Amino acid sequence: xxxxxxxxxxxxxxxxxxIESTDAWVGAESARMHAQISPECGAASxxxxxxxxxxxxxxxxxxxxxxxxxxxxxxxxxxEEIEHFFRVRNIQIQIDVCPLAxxxxxxxxxxxxxxxxxxxxVLVRRLxxxxxxxxxxxxxxxxxxxxxxxxxxxxxxxxGFVGGxxxxxxxxxxxxxxxxxxxxxxxxxxxxxAPCGAGALSIRDNVAAMYGASxxxxxxxxxxxxxxxxAIMRQAIDTRCEIIYxxxxxxxxxxxxxxxxxxxxxxxxxxxxxxxxxxxxxSGSNNRRRVGPA
Numbered sequence: 133x134x135x136x137x138x139x140x141x142x143x144x145x146x147x148x149x150x151i152e153s154t155d156a157w158v159g160a161e162s163a164r165m166h167a168q169i170s171p172e173c174g175a176a177s178x179x180x181x182x183x184x185x186x187x188x189x190x191x192x193x194x195x196x197x198x199x200x201x202x203x204x205x206x207x208x209x210x211x212e213e214i215e216h217f218f219r220v221r222n223i224q225i226q227i228d229v230c231p232l233a234x235x236x237x238x239x240x241x242x243x244x245x246x247x248x249x250x251x252x253x254v255l256v257r258r259l260x261x262x263x264x265x266x267x268x269x270x271x272x273x274x275x276x277x278x279x280x281x282x283x284x285x286x287x288x289x290x291x292g293f294v295g296g297x298x299x300x301x302x303x304x305x306x307x308x309x310x311x312x313x314x315x316x317x318x319x320x321x322x323x324x325x326a327p328c329g330a331g332a333l334s335i336r337d338n339v340a341a342m343y344g345a346s347x348x349x350x351x352x353x354x355x356x357x358x359x360x361x362x363a364i365m366r367q368a369i370d371t372r373c374e375i376i377y378x379x380x381x382x383x384x385x386x387x388x389x390x391x392x393x394x395x396x397x398x399x400x401x402x403x404x405x406x407x408x409x410x411x412x413x414x415s416g417s418n419n420r421r422r423v424g425p426a
Contacts, residue, residue, distance in 0.1 A: 141258060143398045148232040149182075149202050151254060151377050151398065154339045156183035156199035161334070163188055166309035173305060178217045181206050182233070185214050187223060188306050196226040201233030206240055219408050228252065229402045246404040253387060255395040256377040259340075259369050272328070272356060274363035277318040282311045285318050288330040292346025307344070310334075317367050321347075321356050329356040333364050333376070340368035340376040345386070357389050365393070 141147075159177065163186050166175040170189075178185040183199015197214060200206060218225045227246065229237060277285050286307035311318050315336060321329035328351035334341045342364050347356040368376045380387040382400065 143232075143256070145232045147256075147375075148230055148399060150337070150339055150375070151256065152183060152199040152202045152230050154334075154336050154341050154377075155379075156186075157336050158334045158341050158343075159186035159188075159196070159198050160184045161313050161315070162186070162306070162310055165313045166306055169309050169312065170305050174221065175309075176217075176221075178214065180214055181210055185217050187218070187221060188309075195223060196228050198228055200227055200229060201237035202230060205234050205236040207236070208240065208244075211240060211244060215406070215408070222408075224408065225406045227404045227406075229404060230254075231399050231402070241404055244406070246406045249403045249405045251382055252401045252403060253380050253382050254377060254398045254401060255380060255387065255390050256375055256398040257365075257390075257393070257395040258375055259365065259373055271323045272321055272354070272359045273323075274319055274321045274329075274359050276367075277311070277320050281320060282308055282318075284327060285311055285320055285330050288320060288327045288348065289332075289344045289346050291348050292329060310344075318344075319360065319363055319367070321360050321363075323351060323354070323356075326351075328354075329360050331360040331364050333368055335368070335371050335373060338372060338374045340364075340371070340373040342368075342376055342378040345378070357386065358392065361390060361393050 160179075163175040163177040166173055166188055173189040174187060175189050176187050180197065180200055181204060182202030183197070185197045187195045189195075200214075214227075215225060225246075226249070227241065229241070286304050289307055290303060310316060310332060313334065316332055316334045318332045319330065320327055321331075327348070329345070329347040331345035332343055334343075342361070345357055345360045345364065347360075365376060377398065378390065378395070379401075380390065387397075
């Protein structure tokens with residue numbers, strides 16, 4: 133991969149805005165598609181300054197506020213509107229805050245009862261203008277999914293993340309909505325005829341959001357995730373994307389595999405929560421393991 137443009141570039145407010153606005157768009161589109169496919173699910177989104185508040189379904193771990201403060205100051209009135217959006221649905225609020233957000237955001241959240249729950253890393257990589265050679269391993273084949281493989285893709289993603297534990301019906305429905313979302317490409321990895329991993333990317337304004345790059349436990353340590361990352365990058369290049377990003381847990385195996393593919397940590401988000409007194413839909417913190425950036 134010596135011909136690949138490596139990741140020495142300055143992460144400024146403009147680049148962060150491109151990433152955060154794409155992540156917010158993926159979230160809003162996911163909620164819209166999920167509500168279209170399953171009207172009873174409760175999925176919804178709310179435009180906010182710089183991004184959106186997203187509910188992918190009642191009880192979904194992928195429910196959060198994205199991009200807050202990326203297009204100017206945020207006021208108490210803005211925050212009140214966001215909280216009302218969650219409160220009437222009895223859902224705990226999670227706000228993922230970019231460190232390059234407007235300076236009004238941290239003191240506003242601190243004075244409004246939000247507490248720090250954790251962190252997530254945003255990793256980004258510039259893409260070359262031309263294709264590059266891949267070395268996925270002798271037995272690993274990664275291909276775009278056919279429309280008939282939606283269920284198989286969703287089940288593979290979930291098994292990779294939860295390790296064979298009971299896959300919640302709600303999570304499966306969310307993944308199926310992502311599969312059918314416009315601007316999204318889903319890929320499946322196989323060793324022989326056996327599905328071993330899955331992943332996806334969503335594309336907006338020459339930015340690719342990568343997510344769901346998971347490996348079924350029985351196939352780990354065989355290079356499946358690295359093969360999936362490279363295949364997703366190839367799709368991003370084919371669609372003329374300039375950058376690709378994803379979200380990881382700090383210090384995770386996924387982060388290590390991404391850094392081997394010349395991704396770098398662009399910035400670290402702070403994950404802030406507020407437990408609303410009227411909330412019955414969520415107790416405790418949200419599950420921060422994301423099936424992507426979105």
